[in-house]
Amino acid sequence: MLPTPVDGLEMPRTGPLIDRFGRQHTYVRVSVTDRCNYRCVYCMPAEGMDWMPKESLLTYEEVGRIVGVLARMGVHRVRLTGGEPTVRRDIDELVARLGAIDGIRDLSMTTNGHLFAKRAQTLADAGLRRINVSIDTLDPEQFKALTRGGDLARVLDAIDAARAAGLTPVKLNAVMVRGENDEQMFRLVEHFAPFAADTQVRFIEAMPFTGGIDRRTHLSAGEMRTRLAERFTLEPVERAVGGGPATTYRIAENGLVVGFISPITEHFCHTCNRLRLMADGHLRTCLSREPNPSLRDVLRGGADDDLLEYAIRNQVWGKVPGHEAHLESDWKAFEGVMTRIGG
Numbered sequence: 001m002l003p004t005p006v007d008g009l010e011m012p013r014t015g016p017l018i019d020r021f022g023r024q025h026t027y028v029r030v031s032v033t034d035r036c037n038y039r040c041v042y043c044m045p046a047e048g049m050d051w052m053p054k055e056s057l058l059t060y061e062e063v064g065r066i067v068g069v070l071a072r073m074g075v076h077r078v079r080l081t082g083g084e085p086t087v088r089r090d091i092d093e094l095v096a097r098l099g100a101i102d103g104i105r106d107l108s109m110t111t112n113g114h115l116f117a118k119r120a121q122t123l124a125d126a127g128l129r130r131i132n133v134s135i136d137t138l139d140p141e142q143f144k145a146l147t148r149g150g151d152l153a154r155v156l157d158a159i160d161a162a163r164a165a166g167l168t169p170v171k172l173n174a175v176m177v178r179g180e181n182d183e184q185m186f187r188l189v190e191h192f193a194p195f196a197a198d199t200q201v202r203f204i205e206a207m208p209f210t211g212g213i214d215r216r217t218h219l220s221a222g223e224m225r226t227r228l229a230e231r232f233t234l235e236p237v238e239r240a241v242g243g244g245p246a247t248t249y250r251i252a253e254n255g256l257v258v259g260f261i262s263p264i265t266e267h268f269c270h271t272c273n274r275l276r277l278m279a280d281g282h283l284r285t286c287l288s289r290e291p292n293p294s295l296r297d298v299l300r301g302g303a304d305d306d307l308l309e310y311a312i313r314n315q316v317w318g319k320v321p322g323h324e325a326h327l328e329s330d331w332k333a334f335e336g337v338m339t340r341i342g343g
């Protein structure tokens with residue numbers, strides 16, 4: 001069910017950052033680069049991509065200004081993503097800059113982990129609070145194939161380093177591809193259960209981006225849940241207000257918290273509280289749609305913070321109700337490439 005416009009609502013000039021549907025935006029995912037050292041099969045086309053030119057990327061100062069203006073409208077959660085955030089030079093400088101912004105209470109990162117282990121403590125010292133690490137399988141060869149060249153051992157080291165640096169709870173993201181890594185659900189649960197105190201595993205439905213996976217290999221969150229429930233007892237965990245879209249359960253047998261994220265089969269557009277700032281300054285108000293004009297051009301045109309705030313409010317006001325992709329729809333339903341948008 002998609003939201004409908006709220007009668008009589010007008011675009012506010014102050015206060016919370018809301019859209020026509022009355023959804024309040026409190027969370028921004030900042031893609032710091034479209035580049036990546038992996039090429040996951042569901043994320044990047046096999047033939048690779050043309051990277052954004054370096055000069056088109058927001059500088060750290062520019063990201064800081066945009067996040068600062070978002071914070072005065074009530075955005076308090078920031079996640080750094082990409083592409084792979086750790087391939088951008090001196091990423092800890094950006095962490096420190098964002099962490100110092102008044103109102104930012106939660107600063108996290110999603111990473112593939114390849115370069116993370118030796119940066120973990122520096123990032124924690126700079127103000128990073130938590131990380132999500134993508135890990136779809138515990139089979140090194142399969143991992144290499146799914147990521148087109150990734151090194152599982154480095155990712156496992158990253159998870160250990162994150163725990164040691166206190167970047168907890170470490171949430172592990174596993175995109176499930178039918179007939180490929182779906183059996184790994186059980187291995188992931190068993191492997192990480194001993195770390196249940198500070199580690200969670202979230203199973204994610206693939207989204208239909210260009211260059212992504214095929215419809216026939218899509219595995220719904222419902223089916224994942226059913227299959228896991230055949231082997232384990234899943235006890236529902238109450239969803240935190242303003243928390244993420246995962247439906248979470250605690251596994252009675254081992255205490256591990258697992259989540260299921262279902263952007264297609266049980267979409268959560270009506271509660272969407274997030275924005276995506278792409279590395280070149282485009283604000284993507286909905287993951288499924290092409291972005292708005294770049295905020296970088298607004299900034300580089302000399303806008304002060306009030307004008308920047310107005311530009312952001314305008315773009316958010318124009319946010320679409322959501323996406324209507326479903327398993328039978330066009331399987332390139334989401335516009336663009338995930339690594340460029342920032343997952």
Ligand code: SAM
Pocket residue numbers: 036042043081082083084085110111112132133134173174175204205206207208209212213338339342343
């Ligand atoms: N490189 C980092 C990583 O892999 O964690 C951050 C960027 S990546 C785009 C962010 C998340 O998006 C990852 O957990 C990845 O598994 C997920 N993702 C990428 N393509 C996807 C797709 N087509 N459907 C669902 N999730 C996807």
Ligand code: SF4
Pocket residue numbers: 036037038039040043044082083084112134147338339
């Ligand atoms: Fe890179 Fe992350 Fe996309 Fe994999 S999911 S290609 S690691 S951006």
